[in-house]
Amino acid sequence: MAEILDYTIVSIILLAIGIYGLTVKRNFIRMLFAVEIIINAANLNLVAFSRLMPVPNSTGQTFALFSIAIAAAEVAVGLALIIVAYRIYRNIDIKGLKRLSG
Amino acid sequence: MMSDPYFIAVSVITVASAIIALEFRELIYGAIALAITLLGIAMFFVLLDATFVAMFQITVYVGAVVVLIIFTIMLVRREAWLKLDEGGRRRVMGAVIALAVIGLVGALLAGSSIARWQASENTPTLIQIGEEMLTYYSPAFIALAFTLAASVIGALVLAKVERGKEREMENEKEGGVEGTEGAGSEKGRGAEMEEGGR
Numbered sequence: 001m002a003e004i005l006d007y008t009i010v011s012i013i014l015l016a017i018g019i020y021g022l023t024v025k026r027n028f029i030r031m032l033f034a035v036e037i038i039i040n041a042a043n044l045n046l047v048a049f050s051r052l053m054p055v056p057n058s059t060g061q062t063f064a065l066f067s068i069a070i071a072a073a074e075v076a077v078g079l080a081l082i083i084v085a086y087r088i089y090r091n092i093d094i095k096g097l098k099r100l101s102g
Numbered sequence: 103m104m105s106d107p108y109f110i111a112v113s114v115i116t117v118a119s120a121i122i123a124l125e126f127r128e129l130i131y132g133a134i135a136l137a138i139t140l141l142g143i144a145m146f147f148v149l150l151d152a153t154f155v156a157m158f159q160i161t162v163y164v165g166a167v168v169v170l171i172i173f174t175i176m177l178v179r180r181e182a183w184l185k186l187d188e189g190g191r192r193r194v195m196g197a198v199i200a201l202a203v204i205g206l207v208g209a210l211l212a213g214s215s216i217a218r219w220q221a222s223e224n225t226p227t228l229i230q231i232g233e234e235m236l237t238y239y240s241p242a243f244i245a246l247a248f249t250l251a252a253s254v255i256g257a258l259v260l261a262k263v264e265r266g267k268e269r270e271m272e273n274e275k276e277g278g279v280e281g282t283e284g285a286g287s288e289k290g291r292g293a294e295m296e297e298g299g300r
Contacts, residue, residue, distance in 0.1 A: 003220075003221065004216065004220075004221055005219075007146065008211060010116065010146070012211075013204065014116070014117065015207075016201070016203045016204045017117070017124065019199060019203055020124070020199065020200035021196075023199055024192055024193050024196035029171065030132065033123050033124060033133075033171075036140070036163075037124075040139070040163075043155075044146055047146075047147055047150050048146075052219055052220075052221065052222065054224065055224060056224040056225060056226040058231040059234070061152050061155050061226060061231055062231055064152070064155050065154075065155060065235065066239075066242060068155075068158055068159060068162050069250060071167075072162050072163075073249055073250050073253035073254070075170060077253050077256055079171065079257070080256070080257035080258075080260035082174060082178065083174065083177065083178065084260050084261065086177075
């Protein structure tokens, strides 16, 4: 059984990879990948820290379940936005979406 | 510390496929690598004895989200993106930010008492999770149901397009700079679009 710290380290590495993807990538879908990786790093932390309770405690796992469901909703809306942006601009380069800012 | 070979194997797979998901040139292989990352997270949940969350993760993420992403990629794929260049400077800055995050949070963790914390062997049962979710967290559960319904309806409304309006938009685009799309590919796209919208 690995320690809690190990899971936290993996979670930090995944968070850093996600931040790298969000800052570097210009492709809309790649940025969505990065967001997914960050959300999963957070879920991993939730479940890992719920193991710290001496008494069996299901709060962490319940929160992780809620978080996964919310992330699924976010993906649905994000992909719809990608399709709309693609239909209007024929591209998913973030640079081309400047007209969205008004 | 770090004695579990399964843990090391799963973390190597997860981190490597996360990097591949962001860096592989072909977007669709990136999506498959993302699926492997999400499966790796599910394996972590299994190692943490949270089997129900692991099952949920596989069902929702690998079963639904990645399939949705792959459909969208097929829908909007175009060769030009492969040449989308981020630029070396941007890449270096991103790597610097990522390493700074690892360094800062790692330093914080190294200075904290978290390394001494022990994971308990007591894990909640599926019955406990279900009870808590449907009693104490039932308002959140209902709000979540409404949020999901609203997001699905919103996604459908966003992705839906009227036939005439689309043609109008196409004609507008054809006259513009990017009027390189063939007319033949437009017919197939309408059917695909409906599938991708779900």
